[in-house]
Amino acid sequence: xxxxxxxxxxxxxxxxxxxxxxxxxxxxxxxxxxxxxxxxxxxxxxxxxxxxxxxxxxxxxxxxxxxxxxxxxxxxxxxxxxxxxxxxxxxxxxxxxxxxxxxxxxxxxxxxxxxxxxxxxxxxxxxxxxxxxxxxxxxxxxxxxxxxxxxxxxxxxxxxxxxxxxxxxxxxxxxxxxxxxxxxxxxxxxxxxxxxxxxxxxxxxxxxxxxxxxxxxxxxxxxxxxxxxxxxxxxxxxxxxxxxxxxxxxxxxxxxxxxxxxxxxxxxxxxxxxxxxxxxxxxxxxxxxxxxxxxxxxxxxxxxxxxxxxx
Amino acid sequence: xxxxxxxxxxxxxxxxxxxxxxxxxxxxxxxxxxxxxxxxxxxxxxxxxxxxxxxxxxxxxxxxxxxxxxxxxxxxxxxxxxxxxxxxxxxxxxxxxxxxxxxxxxxxxxxxxxxxxxxxxxxxxxxxxxxxxxxxxxxxxxxxxxxxxxxxxxxxxxxxxxxxxxxxxxxxxxxxxxxxxxxxxxxxxxxxxxxxxxxxxxxxxxxxxxxxxxxxxxxxxxxxxxxxxxxxxxxxxxxxxxxxxxxxxxxxxxxxxxxxxxxxxxxxxxxxxxxxxxxxxxxxxxxxxxxxxxxxxxxxxxxxxxxxxxxxxxxxxxx
Numbered sequence: 001x002x003x004x005x006x007x008x009x010x011x012x013x014x015x016x017x018x019x020x021x022x023x024x025x026x027x028x029x030x031x032x033x034x035x036x037x038x039x040x041x042x043x044x045x046x047x048x049x050x051x052x053x054x055x056x057x058x059x060x061x062x063x064x065x066x067x068x069x070x071x072x073x074x075x076x077x078x079x080x081x082x083x084x085x086x087x088x089x090x091x092x093x094x095x096x097x098x099x100x101x102x103x104x105x106x107x108x109x110x111x112x113x114x115x116x117x118x119x120x121x122x123x124x125x126x127x128x129x130x131x132x133x134x135x136x137x138x139x140x141x142x143x144x145x146x147x148x149x150x151x152x153x154x155x156x157x158x159x160x161x162x163x164x165x166x167x168x169x170x171x172x173x174x175x176x177x178x179x180x181x182x183x184x185x186x187x188x189x190x191x192x193x194x195x196x197x198x199x200x201x202x203x204x205x206x207x208x209x210x211x212x213x214x215x216x217x218x219x220x221x222x223x224x225x226x227x228x229x230x231x232x233x234x235x236x237x238x239x240x241x242x243x244x245x246x247x248x249x250x251x252x253x254x255x256x257x258x259x260x261x262x263x264x265x266x267x268x269x270x271x272x273x274x275x276x277x278x279x280x281x282x283x284x285x286x287x288x289x290x291x292x293x294x295x296x297x298x299x300x301x302x303x304x305x306x307x308x309x310x311x
Numbered sequence: 312x313x314x315x316x317x318x319x320x321x322x323x324x325x326x327x328x329x330x331x332x333x334x335x336x337x338x339x340x341x342x343x344x345x346x347x348x349x350x351x352x353x354x355x356x357x358x359x360x361x362x363x364x365x366x367x368x369x370x371x372x373x374x375x376x377x378x379x380x381x382x383x384x385x386x387x388x389x390x391x392x393x394x395x396x397x398x399x400x401x402x403x404x405x406x407x408x409x410x411x412x413x414x415x416x417x418x419x420x421x422x423x424x425x426x427x428x429x430x431x432x433x434x435x436x437x438x439x440x441x442x443x444x445x446x447x448x449x450x451x452x453x454x455x456x457x458x459x460x461x462x463x464x465x466x467x468x469x470x471x472x473x474x475x476x477x478x479x480x481x482x483x484x485x486x487x488x489x490x491x492x493x494x495x496x497x498x499x500x501x502x503x504x505x506x507x508x509x510x511x512x513x514x515x516x517x518x519x520x521x522x523x524x525x526x527x528x529x530x531x532x533x534x535x536x537x538x539x540x541x542x543x544x545x546x547x548x549x550x551x552x553x554x555x556x557x558x559x560x561x562x563x564x565x566x567x568x569x570x571x572x573x574x575x576x577x578x579x580x581x582x583x584x585x586x587x588x589x590x591x592x593x594x595x596x597x598x599x600x601x602x603x604x605x606x607x608x609x610x611x612x613x614x615x616x617x618x619x620x621x622x623x624x625x626x627x628x629x630x
Contacts, residue, residue: 027592031613035328035448035590047592055606056594060629061585063595068403070587077594077608211629220401248401271407271588272391273398274328274448 004288005295008042008263010240011163011188013098013124015042015263018296019253019281022244022265023048023102023127023167024074028084029092036275039096042263046084046092048102048129051110053080057134057212064200064209069219069246070268071198073134073212076104081114085121098124102167106138108155115159126162128152128187131169131194133216143169143178143194150181157186165242168192170222170229176236183237191242191265192233193226219268220246227259234260234301248276250283257296258303326448326590327352330395331388333443334421343503344426344437351420353382353413353450383454384479385581385617387412388424389589391446392435398446405432410586410612412475413450425474425503451589452616455557455579457482463552464488465576466524467568469538469560470496473503475581477522479557484523491554492524495538495564497531508533539567550575557581558620562630569620578620584611599627 006017023045026032038044056062056077063072079088084101092099101123103114111128118126130152132139142148153166166182168175170193179190195216200209208214226245234241243261246268247253253264269276284296293299335347389408391398409432415423426436439445464483468476473494483490494516499506506528508514514528529536538560542549549556558568559581572578584596591613600609601624609615609622 025588025593027588027590027594031588031590031592034326055608056597058606058627059584059597059599059608061595062597063585063587063593065405065407068401068406070407072587072593072595074594077597219406246401249399268406269401271593276398279399 003294004285006284006288008240008296010125010165010242010263013043013100013163015098017042017281017284018257018261018263019277019284020242020263020265021045021270021277022267023129025267025270028079028088029095029099030088032270032274033091036278038277041097041277041281043098043100043124044092044095045100045102045127045265046088047078048076048104048132049078049081049084049114050076050104051081051113053083054078057210059211061210062212064215066198066200066217066219067221069217069221071200071210071215071217072195073210073215075134075212076132076139081117085117089121089123093122100125100127100165102127102129103156104129104132104135104138108152110138111152112155112159115156115162115164119160119162123162125165125188126156126160127165127167127191128156129167129194131167131192133169133171133195133197133214134212140169140171140194140197143167144172146177146181149178150185153182153185153187163188165189165191167194168233169194170225170245171197175229175232179233179236179241183239187239189240189242189262190233190237191244193222193229193245196222196225218246220248220252222246223248223252223255227255230256230261231259231304235304247280250280250287253280253284254287254299257299258301260301260304262296262300326451328446328448331422331445331447333439333441333445336437336439336441338437339425339503340505341500341503342428344428344433345503346424346426346436346439347417348422348424348445348447349420350422350447353416353422382413382416382422382450383457384475384482385412385454386450386452387616388422388447388449389451389586390436392432395444395446405435407587408448408589409433409436410451410589412581412616413478414474415477415481427471448589451612453614455479455482455581455617457486458555459486461486461488461555463549463554464490465542465549465554465556466490466492467538467542467556467558467560467564468492468494469564470501472560472581475559476519480519480522480524483557489552490524491549492519492526493538493541494519494526494528495530495541495560496528499530499533501530502528506530537564539564539571542568543571546571546576555579562628565620566625566628569623569625572620579617580620580623581616582611582618582623583616586612588612599624
């Protein structure tokens with residue numbers, strides 16, 4: 001069946017398929033160049049940038065491997081929005097697909113400043129990172145509060161006509177009101193989950209292993225918890241939901257879609273398999289062909305609808 | 312151009328991902344395991360480079376077309392520890408790749424690694440048998456910068472830092488330099504090579520000596536002396552010879568070498584740090600470098616692992 005159409009729309013960004021690369025893991029794009037056909041994927045989200053450059057957290061260590069996962073506390077090290085636009089974005093735009101920026105800040109105004117500068121760039125969409133657990137100011141502090149989340153999204157909405165995606169943290173009691181606040185403030189989509197707040201202790205040194213003390217857990221270890229958050233968020237909003245958290249193969253991706261996600265992002269898996277996105281996309285195609293699905297629509301949220309029955 | 316600080320905008324040579332067949336798998340004395348992999352692209356060595364008229368330094372990223380052909384000492388492979396056909400299933404342990412520096416090139420197409428048997432990744436790799444395949448990324452990192460006109464090279468290695476030393480020495484000997492290799496360890500067992508102690512004279516490592524280096528080995532357990540003390544005793548000699556120094560080992564050793572070589576003897580050090588992507592993207596494996604405007608970091612995996620000792624911020628580098 002050649003009529004398979006996996007197109008996904010986020011605001012006025014059209015993606016040829018629902019497989020995206022998550023922010024953070026992929027750097028500014030050039031680091032992975034040549035390791036897979038990243039242009040085949042729906043969109044690539046580059047590493048979060050802030051208005052000014054940031055050195056990030058002190059090293060030794062910033063990352064720790066854990067069972068089926070990893071904990072990181074990079075601390076939003078980045079070159080700053082100006083160097084990003086000048087030195088990094090042009091190379092990333094050579095991928096033949098949507099390139100999205102991710103922004104963070106310590107105030108709604110700082111988010112808006114970044115969005116304003118990106119508005120005249122060639123990025124296809126802007127993801128708002130209100131969910132980084134590894135910085136003292138800003139980051140997750142916005143994402144755990146519905147009012148603060150809405151204020152950041154409103155400020156960005158006023159600064160750009162680009163599609164905006166609010167990236168949410170799972171480190172909250174109830175994600176639904178936060179997702180609704182972002183939607184009401186003008187987000188074209190919400191993406192979740194960012195990492196789960198986590199900690200690793202070095203038993204020999206009797207100290208936290210990460211220099212920052214705490215970090216964020218990603219990888220297959222968080223997948224079931226992430227699917228649940230996506231399920232909750234998708235029931236709460238009408239805008240598209242982008243699901244992520246430990247996706248390793250096509251079956252994992254389909255879980256998120258069935259829970260209500262219109263698209264998915266891959267992250268940690270790229271460190272093991274740089275072509276994981278392509279592998280997952282091929283698996284989603286196979287699934288659709290096997291089940292005679294012309295589009296993904298019948299699958300999106302199918303597990304949420306109480307009356308739906310498998311074919 | 313200095314290691315870790317490419318001039319201008321470095322155009323990145325393509326990193327390759329390839330399946331490497333295990334040719335030999337051998338348990339070594341001490342805590343080590345030797346893997347010989349078949350990796351034709353990496354094993355195309357200096358002969359090819361010279362034939363194409365590429366000048367030193369031998370930094371693959373700067374070689375332009377076919378940039379990843381061949382490899383430089385100090386570079387590493389980033390290995391997936393599980394069978395390649397299981398890539399679709401997440402493992403519960405050793406989720407990330409593991410970096411191993413290239414220990415030797417074995418013509419015609421072999422690449423040798425020394426795997427330390429600690430942690431689950433090392434044990435999984437040591438369980439590989441001839442005929443098994445490994446999913447590898449590489450060569451990664453910048454590699455040592457070698458000056459073809461160098462008269463005397465001093466290679467200082469401590470303990471587990473010995474893995475990349477054979478490759479480095481082979482290349483230095485190829486350039487025509489006199490190579491002095493000073494090796495230190497806590498005990499003989501810490502070293503992945505055979506230690507020989509003649510009745511008279513210094514202890515040595517015959518496998519390293521066979522590569523054409525003058526080798527001195529000291530262990531704290533037997534000789535009761537640190538390799539940095541051996542270096543200090545011979546500093547004037549090295550300075551007078553216009554030597555350059557190449558060092559791999561514990562940070563305390565590298566820091567001491569930086570202090571004693573000062574401005575007189577150029578020193579390149581190989582640094583290690585916990586890694587995730589191996590490509591410079593995740594910013595996990597950073598080390599502090601000198602900067603006039605607040606903290607600054609460079610990645611071990613991509614800017615390094617080899618750094619000019621003068622750019623490292625030794626005061627801020629965790630021991």
